[in-house]
Amino acid sequence: MAGISSEIDELKVVVVRRPGKEFELVTPSNMEELLFDDIVDLPKMQEEHDTLVNVLKTQNVEVINIDNLILEVLKSRNGKAFLADILKKVTSQSDVSVNSMVKKIFENSTAEQILSYLITGEIEIEGINGFKPAPNFIFTRDIGCIAGNLLIPARAFKKSRLREMIVAQGALCQQKSFSLEKIPVTGDFSIEGGDIAVLSKDIIPFGISERTNIFSVKSIMPALFDLGFKNILTVNIGKSRSCMHLDTVFTMINHNECLIYEPIILGSKALGIAPAQVSIFLKDRTIVKDNLLEALSYLGLNLNPILCGGTNPIFQQREQWTDGANALAIRPGHIIIYARNYKTIAELRNAGYEVIRAEDVHELLPTDKKFVIILRGYELSRGRGGSHCLTFPLLRLLEIK
Numbered sequence: 001m002a003g004i005s006s007e008i009d010e011l012k013v014v015v016v017r018r019p020g021k022e023f024e025l026v027t028p029s030n031m032e033e034l035l036f037d038d039i040v041d042l043p044k045m046q047e048e049h050d051t052l053v054n055v056l057k058t059q060n061v062e063v064i065n066i067d068n069l070i071l072e073v074l075k076s077r078n079g080k081a082f083l084a085d086i087l088k089k090v091t092s093q094s095d096v097s098v099n100s101m102v103k104k105i106f107e108n109s110t111a112e113q114i115l116s117y118l119i120t121g122e123i124e125i126e127g128i129n130g131f132k133p134a135p136n137f138i139f140t141r142d143i144g145c146i147a148g149n150l151l152i153p154a155r156a157f158k159k160s161r162l163r164e165m166i167v168a169q170g171a172l173c174q175q176k177s178f179s180l181e182k183i184p185v186t187g188d189f190s191i192e193g194g195d196i197a198v199l200s201k202d203i204i205p206f207g208i209s210e211r212t213n214i215f216s217v218k219s220i221m222p223a224l225f226d227l228g229f230k231n232i233l234t235v236n237i238g239k240s241r242s243c244m245h246l247d248t249v250f251t252m253i254n255h256n257e258c259l260i261y262e263p264i265i266l267g268s269k270a271l272g273i274a275p276a277q278v279s280i281f282l283k284d285r286t287i288v289k290d291n292l293l294e295a296l297s298y299l300g301l302n303l304n305p306i307l308c309g310g311t312n313p314i315f316q317q318r319e320q321w322t323d324g325a326n327a328l329a330i331r332p333g334h335i336i337i338y339a340r341n342y343k344t345i346a347e348l349r350n351a352g353y354e355v356i357r358a359e360d361v362h363e364l365l366p367t368d369k370k371f372v373i374i375l376r377g378y379e380l381s382r383g384r385g386g387s388h389c390l391t392f393p394l395l396r397l398l399e400i401k
Contacts, residue, residue: 002178002394004146005201007252008329009396013062015140019045021081022120022133034160038382045379051358055102060332069171074111082170090163118167137164139385140392145196148227151182155189157211183223191216193247205233218269225283231299232281235292235392237264247388254333258303261320270313308350310343319344323386333370336387338377348372
């Protein structure tokens with residue numbers, strides 16, 4: 001069963017993907033095309049990711065590796081149709097050619113080898129073309145977003161991410177136990193999961209960014225209104241690599257608190273940046289507000305901002321780049337961020353958060369205290385994504401008091 005009605009409700013089920021061989025295929029000559037800024041140390045990156053997973057498990061979160069879901073489908077009677085659908089969407093081959101490719105692949109490969117082909121792009125079958133590797137698959141948040149019990153499917157703006165999203169969405173929607181229905185999308189659609197935040201059963205903001213456009217958001221608004229959302233917000237965060245998604249500048253972390261990158265959310269005189277303008281779409285009218293916190297307050301959701309990087313514009317920029325505003329809430333007031341964001345951690349400590357290293361989390365944390373769990377993300381952060389980006393929440397339950 002899947003269901004999300006808040007970014008901070010108790011996290012029960014989450015989908016991740018452990019980094020693998022695809023990272024060994026990233027080189028200085030292709031890393032920019034693959035949206036990476038550096039070459040990573042894979043064993044260290046895997047160690048950091050494993051620590052994240054272990055923390056989640058200590059907090060009674062069921063962690064599902066997307067690879068296992070893909071393998072289940074490939075081994076099922078739907079395996080050939082699943083692969084054919086992927087290849088039709090990511091190649092220009094005719095249906096006849098694709099069906100011939102699928103037949104040859106299944107005759108010469110195990111399910112595990114086909115999975116590797118879909119992620120690394122490598123295959124050793126004559127007549128079958130390979131792909132570029134898909135290292136961004138670790139950022140499972142961008143698969144889309146669960147809103148209520150619907151999947152808002154992402155469609156990548158960057159070609160290098162298209163395959164991973166098609167594969168992941170197909171695998172998720174074929175799991176009968178999840179009971180997922182997908183909002184149908186057509187045409188020139190571009191939305192990524194990091195630009196979607198389900199803040200409550202009534203409020204859902206979208207970042208309008210380099211990856212998500214207003215036309216795509218408007219095309220799914222009727223389905224979201226039908227689902228029960230009363231207020232759909234668009235936050236014009238601009239088209240910047242550093243602030244590529246809404247969750248790189250804003251994440252809700254408690255009932256009354258959020259982490260923000262101040263220059264984008266509230267503006268910065270020092271940097272000459274105006275706050276991102278917000279439009280609130282209701283069924284019958286649209287209301288424009290100067291910034292996101294003002295818009296949320298207008299809707300009755302009053303959030304105290306905790307500043308990524310503190311008040312110094314230099315540290316704000318530095319720590320936003322290393323995902324200081326990108327936090328995963330396990331439950332209200334229990335969050336995970338990277339340990340390298342010292343100034344952000346100091347701001348959280350000043351707001352009453354107890355700091356604990358991820359390696360020291362061995363049991364369920366008490367709910368009468370606020371915690372920031374700091375993760376060694378020195379390699380993970382090279383990919384431009386934090387704990388929020390690395391996780392796709394499938395089920396959250398209302399807090400039990």
